Amino acid sequence: MWLYLAALVGLYYLLCWYRERQVVSDLRDKYVFITGCDSGFGNLLARQLDLRGLRVLAACLTEKGAEQLRDQTSDRLETVILDVTKTESISAATEWVKERVGDGGTAQIPVCASLLLLSMKELSYFGVKVAVIEPGFFNTGVTNSEKISGAMQEAWDQASPEIKEIYGEKFLASGE
Ligand SMILES: NC(=O)c1ccc[n+]([C@@H]2O[C@H](COP(=O)([O-])OP(=O)(O)OC[C@H]3O[C@@H](n4cnc5c(N)ncnc54)[C@H](OP(=O)(O)O)[C@@H]3O)[C@@H](O)[C@H]2O)c1
Known part of the structure; x- marks a missing residue:
């Protein structure tokens, strides 16, 4: 009995260790789309992922914010103006992303934009994982x-x- 339990616990930790070791490969081929990149978390994430070699598509609210971000990052990072409260702005940004990512990415963006909030449970069936990161209190524009x-x-x-x-x-x- 105790041996059986110990084996189960051992297996659990082995699985955890294996999962921890998993890293995303070929980062330089991966696109990441980030909103709110003028400042705060979005800006920091855009700069960090650009440093790591990912192809960052950074959405900023203002041209000033976009220009500042481009000045601080590599030529691989591209910016687009996006106001997340405006439908036409979202459509324009979606088209812009489609042009860059190509067909491989076109299925994901409209799905995320139009269905994600309505059908998170259904999406899990297709292996789509939704991760919500809830930071603590940070001194940014929002606070x-x-x-x-x-x-x-x-x-x-x-x-x-x-x-x-x-x-x-x-x-x-x-x-x-
Ligand atoms: N800071 C915290 O303690 C904290 C904690 C939990 C969750 N959060 C969440 O984290 C997210 C990022 O916030 P943050 O702390 O990084 O604050 P932030 O520095 O104010 O970043 C928000 C960014 O979104 C931009 N933005 C504002 N209105 C927008 C719109 N309509 N469309 C597109 N972009 C818009 C802002 O542009 P401008 O700079 O030009 O206004 C700014 O660059 C927010 O959703 C916030 O609720 C923050």
Whole structure:
């Protein structure tokens, strides 16, 4: 009995060790598409993966951000302007990626864009793994208090009188 258990535990650790050793091969042939590359995590990831030799397709919100990123990286990294809140911007970026990645990548992007959120469970059947990385608190643009209160003020200014009544002035003050 104990021998059997020890063998199982040993097998488990052997499998873990084997999985840990797996690395993606031929990095220089691999494309990676990253959004929000003007600053923060997206920018850092784009620069790191470019250093490792991957073909980085970096989506930035602004031309200024894209230009700065290109200045800091190799000629292999390419940028595109993408506002993730605008359908036409997403379509244009998708076409841009298709032109670079070719047919091999065309199935993945529309699937990810249109189906992923609706059908994560179904996708697992096809061996597609969705990894969500939840970082802790990092001091980036997203956590900048001035930016946050500016965005709250903007949302408040645009809100209808009904919404303002429901939330009340105190709600706005609580975010400052
Ligand atoms: N920092 C944290 O503690 C933390 C923790 C958990 C999760 N996250 C998540 O991590 C992601 C990256 O955030 P971050 O911390 O790296 O902040 P960040 O430095 O502000 O990065 C966000 C990037 O997205 C760009 N962006 C803003 N609106 C966009 C839009 N509509 N379309 C396309 N790009 C847009 C920003 O461009 P501009 O610079 O030009 O505005 C910026 O480059 C966010 O989804 C955030 O919620 C962050």
